[in-house]
Structures are given as structure tokens and as C-alpha cells.
Amino acid sequence: MQRNGVDKRKGRTKKSVRSGVVARKKTTDFLEIGELLIHAKKASGRAPSTINTYHSRMYVIRKYVEFTGAKLDITKLSTEDFQDFIVYMLEDHVKFEKHAYKKYKEQTVGLSPRSANDVLKFCRQVYDYAIEYELVQHSPLDRLDSIKYTEKKIEVMSPDEVRKFFASLDQKSYSGFRDFVISTFLLDSMCRINETLHLKVQDFDFKQNYVRIDAQYAKTRKSRIVPFQKRTGKMIQELIAENDDFNTDYVFLANYGERMETNHFRNQLRRYAKRAGMKRHFYPHLFRHTGATWYLEADGDIRRLQIILGHADLRMTERYTHLTGRSIAESHEKHSPMNQIIGNLNKPRKM
Numbered sequence: 001m002q003r004n005g006v007d008k009r010k011g012r013t014k015k016s017v018r019s020g021v022v023a024r025k026k027t028t029d030f031l032e033i034g035e036l037l038i039h040a041k042k043a044s045g046r047a048p049s050t051i052n053t054y055h056s057r058m059y060v061i062r063k064y065v066e067f068t069g070a071k072l073d074i075t076k077l078s079t080e081d082f083q084d085f086i087v088y089m090l091e092d093h094v095k096f097e098k099h100a101y102k103k104y105k106e107q108t109v110g111l112s113p114r115s116a117n118d119v120l121k122f123c124r125q126v127y128d129y130a131i132e133y134e135l136v137q138h139s140p141l142d143r144l145d146s147i148k149y150t151e152k153k154i155e156v157m158s159p160d161e162v163r164k165f166f167a168s169l170d171q172k173s174y175s176g177f178r179d180f181v182i183s184t185f186l187l188d189s190m191c192r193i194n195e196t197l198h199l200k201v202q203d204f205d206f207k208q209n210y211v212r213i214d215a216q217y218a219k220t221r222k223s224r225i226v227p228f229q230k231r232t233g234k235m236i237q238e239l240i241a242e243n244d245d246f247n248t249d250y251v252f253l254a255n256y257g258e259r260m261e262t263n264h265f266r267n268q269l270r271r272y273a274k275r276a277g278m279k280r281h282f283y284p285h286l287f288r289h290t291g292a293t294w295y296l297e298a299d300g301d302i303r304r305l306q307i308i309l310g311h312a313d314l315r316m317t318e319r320y321t322h323l324t325g326r327s328i329a330e331s332h333e334k335h336s337p338m339n340q341i342i343g344n345l346n347k348p349r350k351m
Helices: 019-025 030-043 048-068 079-091 113-132 159-167 174-189 193-197 230-245 262-275 285-297 302-309 314-321 325-335
Strands: 210-213 224-227
Touching (some): 030 048, 048 113, 079 113, 193 262, 285 302, 285 314, 302 314
Antiparallel strands (some): 210 224
């Protein structure tokens, strides 16, 4: 590189360490490392809904810092520090605090144990990331158990409640008919609301009555085929015809032609439930819970249901086996071993 005593490299920048590694080494702040983790998850192709979930868990941690003034140096945090954080989540954290669209009564104090465990799970992921990049050697969360709690029974609607709800929708208006179709599809197909609102016309096969759920919007990141009834398909086709005024491939639209958002539909449901005089909390996933439960109560096959729901683990589907006492009794009456001999025992006596 030298010629006639002159070093031509003089004044030029020399690079021996990767920029990304330097950036990671610069911080031991838990919040900053959490953001680096989320950035890495984005780069790996995680679904937008998953990234939003990570941000919501980061929000809880940020509110804890605001509440306590704590400095979260990842190299100094102890198991006891995380025990304090758990107490904050369960007793002091205000859900939806100062949220522009949440009513005061919805801004309740304290996370559920399940939600708090979800935040702790994210914290463990932050430590796994920090260990991978040699920012720390171990995690204080290794010595901390998850919060124990009793799993809530899955909520389902009764047939009368469903009829009452559908009767509250005005199908003469575009929005009323659209919401009737969405609700019918959610109950029939048992799809998630995010999967449903991203559906396009080309995703449907109305000859064979099924829809393809794109992996991009599926919670498990795997595409799947979901069947629906012929009459549900006819309603969807009618809605698609209504959408001809808009230049879009999406099926479920807001009144001005843009794709309908989840919160928009959630607010619509609450409005309809209130109009119908229903006291229960009404939300999109209630259709999925109800449909899955009714499917099993009608002697549907649990493994087929697993495929329809898109569950990677059968144990997730088994949560819907919380059948009513009446349905259990009816099933036993039909399948009891006594049926093998009941004919002989119940023969009328000769007079």
C-alpha cells in the first residue's frame, strides 16, 4: 500500500467491527434493548399484529418506569426488582390510562394475572436477546415463576342471545347489512376478526364454499382453508356486489370504501348489543368461542375443529370441551354402554 514512502490509506476510515454489534454494545437500558428486540422481530417477518402486541407490553414497562422512576439497567436488575414489577402490574397499573377512545370506566386498575404473565414472557425474551448478544450472562427471571391463576371459563352465547343480537341489526342500511354478514361469517367460519377483515374477493371459492386465510394475517403464520355454509357464501357475494361502488378487492369495508378496522367493528358490536338490551361484554372473539363450542356440542370432530380454528396444538382446541350439563347428559343418553343391553332389559312384560 506504500509507494515512495507515502501511505495512501492515511486519512481513510478503517472499519473492523460491524455497526450492528457496536450499536448493541452501546446500551444496557432495558427499554432500549426491548426496542432492539422488536426491531429484530420485524426483520424476521413477524406479523404486524404480533409486533403491536410487543409494543403493548413495552407500554406497560414504560408506565412502570414513569410510576416508580426506576432505572432499568439490564445488568443490575434482580429477581426482587421483577417481583416489585409484578406487584405494580397486578395492583397499580391503569389499563388504557388517558386513552383518547376509552371511557373512564374502562380504565381499570390492575392487569389480570394472565396479562401480567404475557408481559413477563416478553421480559424473558428481552433477556434471551441480551444474552445472545453478550450484554448479560444470565437472566434474573430464571428464578421467577409465572403468576398462578385459575383459567377463566370461555364465554359463549346462547342461541337466544345470538338471535337477539342479529335482530338488532338494520339490514336495510349498508353498514347494518355489512355487520350482519361479518357477524354471520365469524360465527359460521370461526375465523379471527383480524383474519376476516383482511379477506379479499380472490380468497373466496364460492363453488366449494371455502376461504383461504393468508399466512400473513394468521396468528400462527400458516395459511389454512376454512369452510362456510352455502347461505353464508350467498350473503358474502351479495355484499361484494354492494361494494362495486368502491375500487377495492377487500370484502369488508367501512362506509367510505377503505378496509374496515378491528376497533371500528368492535365498537359497532357494542352499539348493537346495547341496542338489543344485552348486558354482557360483547366482542368479536365471542363469535369464535360460541361457534367452536356449538360445533363440539353438535358432535363435531375435535381434530377437524383444530384445523378450522388454525390451532397448532390440540390442547388449545380442547378448551372448547367445556360443554353444558345438558349436552353432556344428551350425549351420554345416546352413547351410554347400557344401550348395548337396554333392549333386553326394557322389553315389556308378558301378561
